[in-house]
Amino acid sequence: MAPPRFTFDRLLVLTASSAGIIAAIVVLSLSWPAPAGVLIARISDTASIAMCLVVLAMALLIAWRAGGHAPNMAIALSMTFIYGGIVANLLLDRLQVVTAPRQFVQLLLFLLASAFFIRATQLFPRRLGASDIASSPTIWGKSPPLRQAATSLLHPAGAWAISAIATAVIAVTPGVHVFIPMWMAVTATGILYFYITLRGSDGEARHKVLWFFEAVLAAAMFTVFAGAIDLVLGESMTPDARAVVQLIFRIAAGLSVVICLATAVFYAGAMSSALVIRKTLVFGATVGLLLFLSAVVEIYVAHSLIHALHVSDRFTSAVLGAIFGLAFHPLKNRIEHFMKRFAPKDKTSTEPTATINPRAELSGQ
Secondary structure, rough: OOHHHHHHHEEEEEEHHHHHHHHHHHHHHHHOOOOOHHHHHHHHHHHHHHHHHHHHHHHHHHHHHOOOOOOHHHHHHHHHHHHHHHHHHHHHHHHOOEEEEEHHHHHHHHHHHHHHHHHHHHHOOOOHHHHHHHOOOOOOHHHHHHHHHHHOOHHEEEEEEEEHHHHHHHHHHHHHHHHHHHHHHHHHHHHHHHHHHHOOHHHHHHHHHHHHHHHHHHHHHHHHHHHHHHHHHHHHHHHHHHHHHHHHHHHHHHHHHHHHHHHHHOOOOOOHHHHHHHHHHHHHHHHHHHHHHHHHHHHHHHHHHHHHHHOOOOHHHHHHHHHHHHHHHHHHHHHHHHOOOOOOOOOOOOOOOOOOHHHHHHHOO
Protein backbone atom coordinates (compact mmCIF):
# COMPACT_ATOMS: atom_id res chain seq x y z
CA MET A 1 0.00 0.00 0.00
CA ALA A 2 1.26 3.49 -0.83
CA PRO A 3 2.34 5.67 2.08
CA PRO A 4 -0.37 8.17 3.11
CA ARG A 5 1.65 11.23 2.06
CA PHE A 6 1.61 9.99 -1.55
CA THR A 7 -2.05 9.01 -1.66
CA PHE A 8 -3.26 12.42 -2.82
CA ASP A 9 -0.63 12.61 -5.58
CA ARG A 10 -1.58 9.17 -6.77
CA LEU A 11 -5.30 9.95 -6.76
CA LEU A 12 -4.64 13.24 -8.58
CA VAL A 13 -2.68 11.53 -11.37
CA LEU A 14 -5.21 8.72 -11.73
CA THR A 15 -8.10 11.20 -11.90
CA ALA A 16 -6.46 13.82 -14.11
CA SER A 17 -4.89 11.37 -16.56
CA SER A 18 -8.17 9.45 -16.89
CA ALA A 19 -10.01 12.73 -17.50
CA GLY A 20 -7.38 13.68 -20.07
CA ILE A 21 -7.80 10.37 -21.90
CA ILE A 22 -11.59 10.80 -21.97
CA ALA A 23 -11.21 14.40 -23.20
CA ALA A 24 -8.83 13.22 -25.94
CA ILE A 25 -11.38 10.68 -27.14
CA VAL A 26 -14.04 13.42 -27.17
CA VAL A 27 -11.75 15.68 -29.24
CA LEU A 28 -11.18 12.88 -31.74
CA SER A 29 -14.92 12.27 -32.03
CA LEU A 30 -15.53 16.00 -32.62
CA SER A 31 -12.74 16.24 -35.19
CA TRP A 32 -13.91 13.54 -37.58
CA PRO A 33 -15.14 13.44 -40.23
CA ALA A 34 -13.21 16.57 -41.16
CA PRO A 35 -14.21 19.10 -43.84
CA ALA A 36 -12.09 18.82 -46.97
CA GLY A 37 -10.52 22.22 -46.47
CA VAL A 38 -9.10 21.40 -43.03
CA LEU A 39 -8.19 17.74 -43.53
CA ILE A 40 -4.44 18.21 -43.01
CA ALA A 41 -5.06 20.35 -39.92
CA ARG A 42 -7.33 17.65 -38.48
CA ILE A 43 -4.71 14.97 -39.14
CA SER A 44 -2.11 17.14 -37.41
CA ASP A 45 -4.39 17.59 -34.40
CA THR A 46 -5.05 13.84 -34.38
CA ALA A 47 -1.31 13.16 -34.28
CA SER A 48 -0.97 15.52 -31.31
CA ILE A 49 -3.90 13.87 -29.55
CA ALA A 50 -2.42 10.42 -30.17
CA MET A 51 0.87 11.50 -28.62
CA CYS A 52 -0.97 12.95 -25.62
CA LEU A 53 -2.96 9.74 -25.22
CA VAL A 54 0.22 7.66 -25.07
CA VAL A 55 1.86 9.97 -22.50
CA LEU A 56 -1.29 10.15 -20.37
CA ALA A 57 -1.53 6.35 -20.47
CA MET A 58 2.11 6.19 -19.31
CA ALA A 59 1.30 8.53 -16.41
CA LEU A 60 -1.74 6.42 -15.53
CA LEU A 61 0.42 3.28 -15.52
CA ILE A 62 3.04 4.92 -13.31
CA ALA A 63 0.42 6.03 -10.77
CA TRP A 64 -1.27 2.63 -10.79
CA ARG A 65 1.95 0.65 -10.36
CA ALA A 66 4.22 3.08 -8.49
CA GLY A 67 1.97 5.31 -6.42
CA GLY A 68 4.26 5.14 -3.39
CA HIS A 69 7.47 6.17 -5.11
CA ALA A 70 8.01 9.95 -4.99
CA PRO A 71 10.28 10.36 -8.07
CA ASN A 72 7.92 8.33 -10.25
CA MET A 73 4.89 10.25 -9.01
CA ALA A 74 6.63 13.58 -9.63
CA ILE A 75 7.27 12.78 -13.27
CA ALA A 76 3.75 11.35 -13.63
CA LEU A 77 2.21 14.59 -12.34
CA SER A 78 4.34 16.63 -14.73
CA MET A 79 3.45 14.48 -17.74
CA THR A 80 -0.25 14.49 -16.81
CA PHE A 81 -0.70 18.25 -16.64
CA ILE A 82 1.62 19.21 -19.50
CA TYR A 83 0.02 16.87 -22.00
CA GLY A 84 -3.40 17.11 -20.40
CA GLY A 85 -3.19 20.86 -20.98
CA ILE A 86 -2.69 20.27 -24.72
CA VAL A 87 -5.79 18.07 -24.80
CA ALA A 88 -7.81 20.60 -22.80
CA ASN A 89 -6.89 23.43 -25.17
CA LEU A 90 -7.97 21.39 -28.19
CA LEU A 91 -11.21 20.42 -26.45
CA LEU A 92 -12.01 24.04 -25.58
CA ASP A 93 -11.37 24.95 -29.19
CA ARG A 94 -13.69 22.21 -30.50
CA LEU A 95 -16.43 23.18 -28.05
CA GLN A 96 -15.95 26.88 -28.91
CA VAL A 97 -15.86 27.89 -25.27
CA VAL A 98 -16.07 31.65 -24.72
CA THR A 99 -12.93 33.61 -23.92
CA ALA A 100 -13.23 34.17 -20.15
CA PRO A 101 -13.73 30.52 -19.05
CA ARG A 102 -11.13 29.37 -21.58
CA GLN A 103 -8.51 31.78 -20.20
CA PHE A 104 -9.23 30.66 -16.64
CA VAL A 105 -8.78 26.98 -17.52
CA GLN A 106 -5.64 27.67 -19.53
CA LEU A 107 -4.06 29.72 -16.73
CA LEU A 108 -4.93 27.07 -14.14
CA LEU A 109 -3.42 24.31 -16.25
CA PHE A 110 -0.31 26.41 -16.92
CA LEU A 111 0.12 26.99 -13.18
CA LEU A 112 -0.19 23.28 -12.38
CA ALA A 113 1.94 22.10 -15.30
CA SER A 114 4.72 24.58 -14.50
CA ALA A 115 4.87 23.79 -10.79
CA PHE A 116 4.76 20.03 -11.28
CA PHE A 117 7.42 20.24 -14.00
CA ILE A 118 9.84 22.09 -11.74
CA ARG A 119 9.15 19.67 -8.89
CA ALA A 120 9.70 16.72 -11.24
CA THR A 121 13.17 17.97 -12.16
CA GLN A 122 13.99 18.24 -8.45
CA LEU A 123 12.69 14.78 -7.56
CA PHE A 124 13.27 12.64 -10.68
CA PRO A 125 15.17 10.39 -11.11
CA ARG A 126 16.29 10.94 -7.50
CA ARG A 127 15.49 13.60 -4.93
CA LEU A 128 18.00 16.44 -4.92
CA GLY A 129 19.06 17.80 -1.54
CA ALA A 130 21.12 20.69 -0.26
CA SER A 131 24.17 18.40 -0.11
CA ASP A 132 23.81 17.55 -3.82
CA ILE A 133 23.87 21.22 -4.77
CA ALA A 134 26.71 22.03 -2.36
CA SER A 135 28.85 19.21 -3.82
CA SER A 136 27.92 19.95 -7.45
CA PRO A 137 30.93 20.73 -9.70
CA THR A 138 28.78 23.31 -11.53
CA ILE A 139 28.71 27.05 -10.88
CA TRP A 140 25.55 26.46 -8.85
CA GLY A 141 27.61 24.52 -6.33
CA LYS A 142 30.71 26.71 -6.41
CA SER A 143 29.10 30.14 -6.06
CA PRO A 144 27.62 30.73 -2.56
CA PRO A 145 24.82 33.10 -3.72
CA LEU A 146 23.78 30.77 -6.55
CA ARG A 147 24.04 27.76 -4.27
CA GLN A 148 21.79 29.44 -1.72
CA ALA A 149 19.24 30.38 -4.41
CA ALA A 150 19.16 26.88 -5.93
CA THR A 151 18.89 25.30 -2.47
CA SER A 152 16.05 27.56 -1.35
CA LEU A 153 14.05 26.68 -4.47
CA LEU A 154 14.20 23.00 -3.54
CA HIS A 155 11.32 23.63 -1.16
CA PRO A 156 7.96 22.94 -2.85
CA ALA A 157 6.94 26.56 -2.21
CA GLY A 158 9.72 27.68 -4.54
CA ALA A 159 8.28 25.82 -7.54
CA TRP A 160 4.78 27.12 -6.81
CA ALA A 161 6.07 30.69 -6.37
CA ILE A 162 7.84 30.67 -9.75
CA SER A 163 4.77 29.18 -11.43
CA ALA A 164 2.42 31.68 -9.75
CA ILE A 165 4.56 34.64 -10.86
CA ALA A 166 4.71 33.37 -14.44
CA THR A 167 0.95 32.74 -14.46
CA ALA A 168 0.23 36.22 -13.07
CA VAL A 169 2.37 37.86 -15.76
CA ILE A 170 0.51 35.94 -18.48
CA ALA A 171 -2.84 36.85 -16.94
CA VAL A 172 -2.00 40.54 -16.79
CA THR A 173 -0.43 40.68 -20.26
CA PRO A 174 -1.94 37.94 -22.41
CA GLY A 175 -0.34 37.06 -25.72
CA VAL A 176 2.18 34.70 -27.28
CA HIS A 177 4.98 37.25 -26.88
CA VAL A 178 4.51 36.96 -23.09
CA PHE A 179 3.60 33.28 -22.82
CA ILE A 180 6.73 32.01 -24.56
CA PRO A 181 9.24 33.88 -22.32
CA MET A 182 7.36 32.75 -19.21
CA TRP A 183 7.35 29.12 -20.32
CA MET A 184 11.05 29.43 -21.20
CA ALA A 185 11.77 30.74 -17.69
CA VAL A 186 9.95 27.76 -16.16
CA THR A 187 11.79 25.39 -18.49
CA ALA A 188 15.14 26.97 -17.65
CA THR A 189 14.48 26.45 -13.95
CA GLY A 190 13.81 22.77 -14.57
CA ILE A 191 16.87 22.41 -16.78
CA LEU A 192 18.97 23.87 -13.95
CA TYR A 193 18.08 20.97 -11.64
CA PHE A 194 18.37 18.40 -14.41
CA TYR A 195 21.83 19.78 -15.13
CA ILE A 196 22.86 19.45 -11.48
CA THR A 197 21.70 15.83 -11.57
CA LEU A 198 23.54 15.29 -14.84
CA ARG A 199 26.81 16.50 -13.30
CA GLY A 200 26.31 14.40 -10.18
CA SER A 201 27.89 11.08 -9.27
CA ASP A 202 24.83 8.86 -9.79
CA GLY A 203 25.36 7.09 -13.13
CA GLU A 204 21.81 5.75 -13.41
CA ALA A 205 20.34 9.20 -12.76
CA ARG A 206 22.57 10.67 -15.47
CA HIS A 207 21.28 8.11 -17.97
CA LYS A 208 17.67 9.04 -17.24
CA VAL A 209 18.27 12.79 -17.44
CA LEU A 210 20.13 12.40 -20.72
CA TRP A 211 17.07 10.73 -22.23
CA PHE A 212 15.06 13.85 -21.42
CA PHE A 213 17.69 15.97 -23.14
CA GLU A 214 17.53 13.59 -26.10
CA ALA A 215 13.74 14.14 -26.30
CA VAL A 216 14.23 17.91 -26.53
CA LEU A 217 17.10 17.54 -29.00
CA ALA A 218 15.21 15.16 -31.28
CA ALA A 219 12.13 17.40 -31.34
CA ALA A 220 14.31 20.42 -32.14
CA MET A 221 16.13 18.49 -34.87
CA PHE A 222 12.92 17.50 -36.65
CA THR A 223 11.66 21.08 -36.36
CA VAL A 224 14.86 22.37 -37.98
CA PHE A 225 14.60 19.75 -40.72
CA ALA A 226 11.02 20.79 -41.48
CA GLY A 227 12.02 24.43 -41.72
CA ALA A 228 15.08 23.67 -43.87
CA ILE A 229 13.13 21.52 -46.32
CA ASP A 230 10.48 24.20 -46.56
CA LEU A 231 13.25 26.68 -47.35
CA VAL A 232 14.83 24.43 -49.99
CA LEU A 233 11.69 23.11 -51.69
CA GLY A 234 9.09 25.68 -50.68
CA GLU A 235 8.73 27.29 -54.08
CA SER A 236 8.45 23.98 -55.92
CA MET A 237 5.81 22.45 -53.63
CA THR A 238 2.09 23.02 -53.58
CA PRO A 239 0.54 24.24 -50.30
CA ASP A 240 -0.93 20.76 -49.70
CA ALA A 241 2.42 19.06 -50.28
CA ARG A 242 4.12 21.51 -47.94
CA ALA A 243 1.51 20.83 -45.26
CA VAL A 244 2.03 17.07 -45.64
CA VAL A 245 5.80 17.41 -45.26
CA GLN A 246 5.37 19.54 -42.13
CA LEU A 247 2.90 16.98 -40.77
CA ILE A 248 5.35 14.12 -41.31
CA PHE A 249 8.07 15.90 -39.38
CA ARG A 250 5.64 16.86 -36.64
CA ILE A 251 4.62 13.22 -36.23
CA ALA A 252 8.28 12.16 -36.20
CA ALA A 253 9.04 14.74 -33.51
CA GLY A 254 6.12 13.54 -31.39
CA LEU A 255 7.17 9.89 -31.71
CA SER A 256 10.74 10.70 -30.72
CA VAL A 257 9.57 12.58 -27.63
CA VAL A 258 7.28 9.73 -26.55
CA ILE A 259 10.00 7.10 -27.07
CA CYS A 260 12.58 9.12 -25.12
CA LEU A 261 10.14 9.79 -22.27
CA ALA A 262 9.26 6.10 -22.04
CA THR A 263 12.95 5.17 -22.07
CA ALA A 264 13.76 7.70 -19.34
CA VAL A 265 10.95 6.51 -17.07
CA PHE A 266 10.95 2.75 -17.64
CA TYR A 267 14.47 1.95 -18.77
CA ALA A 268 17.95 3.26 -18.05
CA GLY A 269 20.03 0.22 -18.85
CA ALA A 270 22.75 -0.82 -21.23
CA MET A 271 21.93 1.55 -24.12
CA SER A 272 24.21 4.58 -23.90
CA SER A 273 22.10 7.72 -23.80
CA ALA A 274 25.23 9.85 -24.21
CA LEU A 275 26.10 8.03 -27.42
CA VAL A 276 22.55 8.48 -28.76
CA ILE A 277 22.71 12.22 -28.03
CA ARG A 278 26.10 12.54 -29.70
CA LYS A 279 24.92 10.71 -32.82
CA THR A 280 21.74 12.82 -32.91
CA LEU A 281 23.79 16.01 -32.69
CA VAL A 282 26.11 14.87 -35.47
CA PHE A 283 23.33 13.67 -37.77
CA GLY A 284 21.18 16.72 -37.12
CA ALA A 285 24.04 19.15 -37.68
CA THR A 286 25.12 17.36 -40.87
CA VAL A 287 21.68 17.21 -42.44
CA GLY A 288 20.78 20.73 -41.35
CA LEU A 289 24.02 22.15 -42.76
CA LEU A 290 23.61 20.31 -46.06
CA LEU A 291 20.02 21.49 -46.40
CA PHE A 292 21.06 25.07 -45.69
CA LEU A 293 23.91 24.90 -48.19
CA SER A 294 21.56 23.31 -50.70
CA ALA A 295 19.15 26.22 -50.33
CA VAL A 296 21.96 28.75 -50.74
CA VAL A 297 23.31 27.00 -53.82
CA GLU A 298 19.83 26.60 -55.27
CA ILE A 299 19.09 30.30 -54.88
CA TYR A 300 22.42 31.86 -55.81
CA VAL A 301 24.25 29.30 -57.98
CA ALA A 302 21.81 26.98 -59.70
CA HIS A 303 19.92 29.71 -61.54
CA SER A 304 23.19 31.19 -62.79
CA LEU A 305 24.33 27.79 -64.08
CA ILE A 306 21.01 27.20 -65.79
CA HIS A 307 21.22 30.47 -67.71
CA ALA A 308 24.95 30.21 -68.45
CA LEU A 309 25.06 26.57 -69.58
CA HIS A 310 21.51 26.38 -70.94
CA VAL A 311 20.72 23.17 -69.06
CA SER A 312 17.40 22.12 -67.58
CA ASP A 313 16.33 22.69 -64.00
CA ARG A 314 16.00 18.96 -63.41
CA PHE A 315 19.52 18.20 -64.63
CA THR A 316 21.03 20.91 -62.42
CA SER A 317 19.02 19.76 -59.39
CA ALA A 318 20.08 16.15 -59.96
CA VAL A 319 23.77 17.09 -60.21
CA LEU A 320 23.60 19.25 -57.09
CA GLY A 321 21.71 16.52 -55.23
CA ALA A 322 24.40 13.98 -56.13
CA ILE A 323 27.15 16.34 -54.96
CA PHE A 324 25.50 16.96 -51.60
CA GLY A 325 24.77 13.24 -51.22
CA LEU A 326 28.44 12.37 -51.77
CA ALA A 327 29.43 15.07 -49.28
CA PHE A 328 27.27 13.61 -46.48
CA HIS A 329 29.67 11.05 -44.99
CA PRO A 330 32.86 13.17 -45.15
CA LEU A 331 31.01 16.10 -43.60
CA LYS A 332 29.42 13.86 -40.96
CA ASN A 333 32.84 12.51 -39.96
CA ARG A 334 34.25 16.03 -39.69
CA ILE A 335 31.36 17.22 -37.54
CA GLU A 336 31.49 14.10 -35.35
CA HIS A 337 35.20 14.61 -34.72
CA PHE A 338 34.56 18.25 -33.82
CA MET A 339 31.59 17.56 -31.53
CA LYS A 340 33.35 14.88 -29.52
CA ARG A 341 34.88 17.76 -27.57
CA PHE A 342 31.49 19.19 -26.60
CA ALA A 343 28.95 16.35 -26.65
CA PRO A 344 28.09 14.51 -23.40
CA LYS A 345 30.74 11.97 -22.49
CA ASP A 346 29.75 8.36 -22.00
CA LYS A 347 30.87 7.26 -18.53
CA THR A 348 29.58 3.71 -18.65
CA SER A 349 33.11 2.40 -19.18
CA THR A 350 34.24 3.77 -15.79
CA GLU A 351 30.95 3.55 -13.88
CA PRO A 352 29.03 0.38 -14.72
CA THR A 353 25.26 0.68 -14.64
CA ALA A 354 23.11 -2.36 -14.17
CA THR A 355 20.39 -3.12 -16.65
CA ILE A 356 17.09 -1.93 -15.24
CA ASN A 357 14.08 -4.16 -15.15
CA PRO A 358 11.16 -1.92 -16.24
CA ARG A 359 8.77 -3.74 -13.91
CA ALA A 360 11.10 -3.28 -10.95
CA GLU A 361 11.69 0.34 -11.88
CA LEU A 362 7.97 1.04 -11.94
CA SER A 363 7.52 -0.49 -8.56
CA GLY A 364 10.18 1.84 -7.18
CA GLN A 365 12.54 -0.92 -6.15
